[in-house]
Amino acid sequence: DHSYKGVKKEIRLLKKYLKKGGWICFDDAFTVYMGVNKAIREELLKDKKFSNFTQVTRKMFIAQKIK
Secondary structure, three states: OHHHHHHHHHHHHHHHHHHOOOOOEEOOOOOHHHHHHHHHHHHHHHHOOOEEEEEOOOEEEEEEEEE
């Protein structure tokens, strides 16, 4: 599901279970899927518990939970 609501829901669910030091990875990030991009920006890039944001490949984005 590449919709904004779907991705946002999945990120919120995963954030609850991801331990400090864990990584979350996305495929199709920051490409043509505006819903994916918006959800990542809102749920991870603005969250002080995440850092080490990296666009690994053209489509793959990762972030690490630091707190």
